[in-house]
Amino acid sequence: MLLQLGLPVFMASSGGALTDFVPILARAELVSTAVMDQKRLLEFAHGRMHARIALARLGSRGAVVSMAPDRSPIWPPGFTGSISHVRADRANGCDGQVMAVVARLSDCAGVGLDLERTGMLAPEHWNLFLTATEMAAMALRPVAQRSTLVHGLWSAKEAVMKALRQALDPQELEISLGDDARTFSAKCHLADADSRTGRALVQGRLAAAPGWVAAIAMR
Secondary structure (H helix, E strand, C coil): CHHHHCCCCCCEEEEEEECCCCCCCCHHHHHHHCCCCHHHHHHHHHHHHHHHHHHHHCCCCCCCCEECCCCCEECCCCEEEEEEEECCEHHHCECEEEEEEEEECCCCCCEEEEEEECCCCCHHHHHHCCCHHHHHHHHCCCHHHHHHHHHHHHHHHHHHHHHHCCCCCHHHCEEEECCCCCEEEEEECCCCCECCCCEEEEEEEEEEECCEEEEEEEC
């Protein structure tokens, strides 16, 4: 999925299966795990492992990625990044997955990554998180593509919120897909938005594979 996203050359990434093996954590990272159950500990530890691998690919070896009070990663000075994971669905024979991407702040002010399984959002619920404009755009797409694209829109909105480091109502974000549905732009109203438009503009990319969608957002 990471390769399909076509990450910019200034980013580094790492990802893989979310297994039952608990990777080693640094002491500063362990502090955040005291109240975690086993499933959350696995997610956290695998996410930090892949974050450190990605950081090493940008030259930051031995980095520690602890956790802020809002549960977001605290990246080493000069870096930004994002981590996403999906738990295993043993009942349906689906393994868990985890991914991490990083960039230098000199290249990217913020990045958000989100991975989602498809088939989780019923059509009768789409209007709860899609704007009227997005719903109209979906109606113009072939029926066979709509479910995957809607899951992609949901993933894009999650990625945008991570890039902005703000929790927003999904309908406060409007996603415009490129013609090939592999790129997108997101508009939302923020206090620190462009003074000329009153909106913050975030660009991103989407990828889909059988059973999965992923999105990366950059600002």
